Amino acid sequence: MTAYVSVEGIARRYPGMTVFRDLWLEVRRGEFVCLVGHSGCGKTTVLNILAGLDAPDDGAVIVDGQEIAGPSLERAVIFQSHALLPWLSAEGNVAFALGCRHPAWSRVQRREAAREALARVGLAEAAQRRPAQLSGGMKQRVGIARALAIAPKMLLMDEPFSALDALTRGALQDEVARLVAEADQTAFMITHDVDEAILLADRILLMSNGPEARIAEVVVNTLPRPRTRANLHHLAGYHALRDHILDFLLSRSRVRPERWDPRAIPSWRPTTTLPPTP
């Protein structure tokens, strides 16, 4: 498989401190990659560099064979704080994105497409409401609809559900799992939530603590799809996977291995013999 996104030796430095350096990672087409790590290791910076909102101090990001120079409609961002424009209705927010994607579209075309995108996230009824009149979960749904409406080649998510309550978060995680699977969407997501990573990701990148943070391990998620929050913890291998990631976050994230090659990161996969499917 060819890598759609290839991050090649990027670094972020501040005077007297290196947040991370020599960071390499790849995201393949149709793959869902999660980046997990503690606060302050530069996760958000990595995502902003991928989005093109931020530039690395060193290294480069290659997307589809080209080095990126800035943000692109092909890499849609779902922001942690939803970042809806408060003077526009839910429909207006999605239509604004559609207008940027398809400048030739008429107002009616944009509106129809915006309604459709909102219907896909279950917000057909709330299309005319302003963000202030929507709950936190609904706002984030609009953010998801806005990102998906422009049919990007890649979805970038920066802890999109961390500001939501547990029930809403769960519902939205299932929703994103479904939408991403439907569209065979390439996605890169930052999260603190181990279960979220296991539910959504094909590969989970574990980042050690900063400064000089590294991607210390790659966990390959072998749990079968479709996964939902209801069946996730019954899947064979789930507990081994979860324990492994938690152990990393609680203890190994602080350890710095002696021999370590940033371009050949050790990978780990749960060693369970899957029960034969009847």
Next chain:
Amino acid sequence: MRHDPAWRAALLSLLLLAVLLGGWEIAARRGGGAGAAVDPDYAALVGAAAAQGGQTPFPKPSDIAARLWGLLRDPFYVRGPNDQGIGIQVAYSLLRVGTGFLLAAVVAIPLGFLIGMSPLLGAALNPFIQVLRPVSPLAWMPLALYTIKDSAVSSIFVIFICSVWPMLLNTAFGVASVRREWLNVARTLEAGRLSTALRVILPAAAPTILTGARISIGIAWLVIVAAEMLVGGTGIGYWVWNQWNNLSLADIVIAILLIGAVGLLLDRALGALARAVAWQE
């Protein structure tokens, strides 16, 4: 107390007004007696009114009401350049304020945009703004009269110069404090510079810009009275000064009320505009 309906406050306002007007009426009636004896030489010098020992009495509310009725019955008459209806005078003032204010908006809003978007330009222009802003707009009047050589245009220039600062500073502030994440949304959507300015920055900053506009129009309406007193010819400010020369105090009281009412309406209009573009997070 929180559940007091609005009409109770209105009733109290009316009561206060009645007490005020009643007290004024009584005080004016009692104080209107004959004055002290006057030196005959002085009387010969200043004329009959003074000779009778009469001092122009402070007008009673009833006099003012009668005079107001007289003025409002025909507000738009024109009987020569020095005798025009009060409606005409207010219209002249509004025209000057409107023209100066709109010119100021045309200059201040784009310039404020540039200052807000470019910290360099903002820092470079800041000393000029800080020095010029506290200057009374009337101080510009002689320079305006000298360079423009037209008193009507000069008063518009004075309105322009006093309206420009609040709009300029508020626009710059509103534009500079647009949320980073909204700009990031525009960037990730590859919205062009113009599209970002018009569809993201302008609506985000609109409430702040209109707050500036509201302050501007308030100041402009304050300044126009003084400017017209200086420049003369037409306008409510000129009319006030003319009535003072005529010693027509009732007209001055009416002018004060009228200036207040028009100022209130201007403020309300801008307030309604601000509400129309307001957004809530």
